[in-house]
Amino acid sequence: MSPLHLSDDLCLDYLSSELSVEETKSLEDHLSECLQCRQSVGEYRTILRSGLSLIPDEAGDDLTLDSVPWSIQKGEKRLYAAIETQAGTRGPSEHVRDKTNPPRWTSEARLANFFLPSNLRVQLASAASLILAAVLGMYIYGIGLKRGREQSQVVEQSKSDNAPWRAHLESLGHERDQLESSLRDRELVIAGLRAQLKEQRKQNEALQATFLAADHEAREQTEEASAERNTLVRKVEDEQGLLAATQKKLDALEQAKASDAVRVTSLENQIHFMSQLLKDKDSTIDEQQRFLASDRDIRDLMGARDLYIAEVSDVGGNGKRKKPYGRVFYTRGKSLIFYAYDLDQEPGVRNASTFQAWGLRGPDRNTALNLGVMYVDNTTNKRWVLRFDNPEALKKINAVFVTVEPSGTSPAPRGKQVLFAYLGEEPNHP
Structure with a gap:
C-alpha cells in the first residue's frame, strides 16, 4: 500500500471486499488520517450505488437478437437439454422452453449421446455454462463501465458545483475532529475525576464509619457523663441541704457568740473592775499587814x-x-x-x-x-x-x-x- 494516497484499483478492491483482513484494517487506518483518500473512496462508492445499480435493467434492454451473434435462449435450451438427457432428470428450464419443436431437441440430444461419452458430455455442458456466463458477464460489465463513466462525468460535474459544500464539510470535519479531541481530553479528565471520586467515596465511607463509631462512643460517654452528673447533682443537693442546715446552726451560733461576746465584754469589764478593787484591797491589806508587822516589830523592839x-x-x-x-x-x-x-x-x-x-x-x-x-x-x-x-x-x-x-x-x-x-x-x- 502506498504511504501517500490509494490507487483506483485498491479503492475498487476495498469496495468489492476483495482485500484480506489485515489489508482492510491497514486501509481503514489510512482512511481515518487521509481526507483525500476518504473522498476518493466516497466517490467510487457513489458511482457504484448510482451507476451500476441501473446496469441490469439497461443491459436487458440492449440484449436483442441483433446485438448478440447467437441465440442466448437457444443456447440455454440446448445446454439444459443435454444435461437432462445425460442425468435422466428434468431441469427447471423445461417449464420455459418452447414445446413446438420437440423432435429437433430430441434428435440433437440423441446425436450428442451417440458421439460423446457420458462423462465428457457432462463436462462439456458445464464448460458451456461457464463460458456462457463469462461472456454474458463481460458484456454486462462493458455496458456498466460505459454507464459508470457517464455517471462519473456527471459526478465530476457535481463536484465543481458542490465545492462550497465540500469546504463547509471539511470545516465541519475539522471542527468534529477538534470536538472529538476535546471529548477525548474530557473523557480522560472525567476518568480521573471518577477515580478521584471513587477514592473520595472510599475515604468518605471510612470517615463515615469512624464518625459513626465516634458518635456511638460519644453517646455512650454522654450517657455515662449524664448519669454521673445526675449523681453529682443529687450529692450537691444533699450537700447544699447539709450546708444550709450547718449555715443555719452557724448563724445561730454566731448570734449566740455575739451575745456571749457582749456578755463576756461586760463580764470582763466587771472582772477588771472587781480585780482592780481586789488589787486595791490586797494592796491595802498588804500595807496594813506590813504596818502590823512593823508595828509588832516596833513593839517588840521598843520592849x-x-x-x-x-x-x-x-x-x-x-x-x-x-x-x-x-x-x-x-x-x-x-x-x-x-x-x-x-x-x-x-x-x-x-x-x-x-x-x-x-x-x-x-x-x-x-x-x-x-x-x-x-x-x-x-x-x-x-x-x-x-x-x-x-x-x-x-x-x-x-x-x-x-x-x-x-x-x-x-x-x-x-x-x-x-x-x-x-x-x-x-x-x-x-
Whole structure:
C-alpha cells in the first residue's frame, strides 16, 4: 500500500471486499488520517450505488437478437437439454422452453449421446455454462463501465458545483475532529475525576464509619457523663441541704457568740473592775499587814532590852549627807532590822540591780556573811528592808553593809558599797 494516497484499483478492491483482513484494517487506518483518500473512496462508492445499480435493467434492454451473434435462449435450451438427457432428470428450464419443436431437441440430444461419452458430455455442458456466463458477464460489465463513466462525468460535474459544500464539510470535519479531541481530553479528565471520586467515596465511607463509631462512643460517654452528673447533682443537693442546715446552726451560733461576746465584754469589764478593787484591797491589806508587822516589830523592839538604834548615811566631801541613807535596829544576839531609803538614787544603779546586805566578821570583806537581799517595803516612801533573826550568825558579826550587785545575788560582795553600820556599840535603848 502506498504511504501517500490509494490507487483506483485498491479503492475498487476495498469496495468489492476483495482485500484480506489485515489489508482492510491497514486501509481503514489510512482512511481515518487521509481526507483525500476518504473522498476518493466516497466517490467510487457513489458511482457504484448510482451507476451500476441501473446496469441490469439497461443491459436487458440492449440484449436483442441483433446485438448478440447467437441465440442466448437457444443456447440455454440446448445446454439444459443435454444435461437432462445425460442425468435422466428434468431441469427447471423445461417449464420455459418452447414445446413446438420437440423432435429437433430430441434428435440433437440423441446425436450428442451417440458421439460423446457420458462423462465428457457432462463436462462439456458445464464448460458451456461457464463460458456462457463469462461472456454474458463481460458484456454486462462493458455496458456498466460505459454507464459508470457517464455517471462519473456527471459526478465530476457535481463536484465543481458542490465545492462550497465540500469546504463547509471539511470545516465541519475539522471542527468534529477538534470536538472529538476535546471529548477525548474530557473523557480522560472525567476518568480521573471518577477515580478521584471513587477514592473520595472510599475515604468518605471510612470517615463515615469512624464518625459513626465516634458518635456511638460519644453517646455512650454522654450517657455515662449524664448519669454521673445526675449523681453529682443529687450529692450537691444533699450537700447544699447539709450546708444550709450547718449555715443555719452557724448563724445561730454566731448570734449566740455575739451575745456571749457582749456578755463576756461586760463580764470582763466587771472582772477588771472587781480585780482592780481586789488589787486595791490586797494592796491595802498588804500595807496594813506590813504596818502590823512593823508595828509588832516596833513593839517588840521598843520592849526589848539591849536595843541598839543607829542612823546610817554617807557624807560627801562638802560635808553634806548623801543619799541613800538608812536606820538599823539591832537587838544583840537576837535580831537585826535594816531599813534603807532611796537606794535607787545611788549614781550608776540600774533598775535591774540587786541590793544585798552583808555581815562583816573581821577586816577581810571577802569573808563577810551573806544576810540576804533587801526588798521594797514601802513604794511610796522608797523604803527597802532586811530582817535577819539568826542569833548564832548575829553573834559572829560586828558590822553590816550594803552592796549593789548588778548581776543579781552574789556569794561574796563584788559590787559597790553604799551603806555601812557598825554594831559594836553599846545598846542605847531603853
